[in-house]
Amino acid sequence: MGDYISKSKNNNNLSFKVEKIMKELNNLYTLRVFEDRDPYRVLIRTILSQRTKDANTDKATNQLFSKYKDIHEVADAPIEDIEKLVKSAGFFRVKANRIKEVSHIILDYYGGIVPNNMKELLELPGVGRKTANCVLVFAFQEPAIPVDTHVHRIPNRWGIVNTKTPEKTEEELMKIVPKNLWIDMNDLIVQFGQTICRPLNPLCEECPIADLCDYYNTNFL
DNA sequence: AAAACGGGGGC
DNA sequence: GCCCCAGTTTT
Numbered sequence: 625m626g627d628y629i630s631k632s633k634n635n636n637n638l639s640f641k642v643e644k645i646m647k648e649l650n651n652l653y654t655l656r657v658f659e660d661r662d663p664y665r666v667l668i669r670t671i672l673s674q675r676t677k678d679a680n681t682d683k684a685t686n687q688l689f690s691k692y693k694d695i696h697e698v699a700d701a702p703i704e705d706i707e708k709l710v711k712s713a714g715f716f717r718v719k720a721n722r723i724k725e726v727s728h729i730i731l732d733y734y735g736g737i738v739p740n741n742m743k744e745l746l747e748l749p750g751v752g753r754k755t756a757n758c759v760l761v762f763a764f765q766e767p768a769i770p771v772d773t774h775v776h777r778i779p780n781r782w783g784i785v786n787t788k789t790p791e792k793t794e795e796e797l798m799k800i801v802p803k804n805l806w807i808d809m810n811d812l813i814v815q816f817g818q819t820i821c822r823p824l825n826p827l828c829e830e831c832p833i834a835d836l837c838d839y840y841n842t843n844f845l
Numbered sequence: 846a847a848a849a850c851g852g853g854g855g856c
Numbered sequence: 857g858c859c860c861c862a863g864t865t866t867t
Contacts, residue, residue: 673863674863675851675862675864676861680853712853714861751864754863772862
């Protein structure tokens with residue numbers, strides 16, 4: 625009983641901290657609205673983005689879809705052609721294969737419609753929790769928290785979670801982050817992680833939310 | 846839980 | 857050349 629109360633109180637404090645942080649990030653960055661919310665293209669773009677920087681993802685995605693207009697054309701394309709088009713995303717052989725496989729599965733089993741639920745998305749080859757959550761958020765605007773390396777590392781630095789695995793991070797974040805912030809969270813944290821809160825040598829001296837950060841307060845004060 | 850997998854780009 | 861980087865799959 626007492627345990628429940630103190631835990632819930634603790635969560636409220638953390639939620640308050642999260643809200644302050646997210647408000648700051650919102651001031652700092654422009655939300656990158658996906659100009660294209662077409663579920664198929666979001667799915668393919670997200671697969672191409674795995675372990676890959678934005679610029680290279682964009683290049684590969686644009687090259688692919690400037691040649692092929694829709695899922696049918698991608699599914700029918702020779703694998704070598706897809707490989708060439710998505711080369712700049714890296715891991716291009718695996719990704720080209722998965723893009724083709726995924727396209728065929730969606731055509732054969734889902735009538736060409738990308739599934740809009742976690743269970744079916746996870747059954748697609750090359751789609752894990754992060755990619756599935758990206759599709760849910762960016763294409764279907766369902767509240768979810770895609771946890772990539774940034775979204776795993778940074779909340780741990782802030783001290784709002786203390787987790788070893790991305791799965792655990794997602795679980796903990798869903799408990800303490802107000803639901804209305806879920807959709808924006810990944811994009812804002814990723815931008816923050818690319819510019820200031822980098823994996824190595826974070827720019828804490830320039831960080832506008834250092835005062836809210838456990839990592840900074842532990843290491844620099 | 847940890848290792849394997851798998852390439853471009855920056856320096 | 858070396859090292860980093862918006863994961864997924866297999867052991």
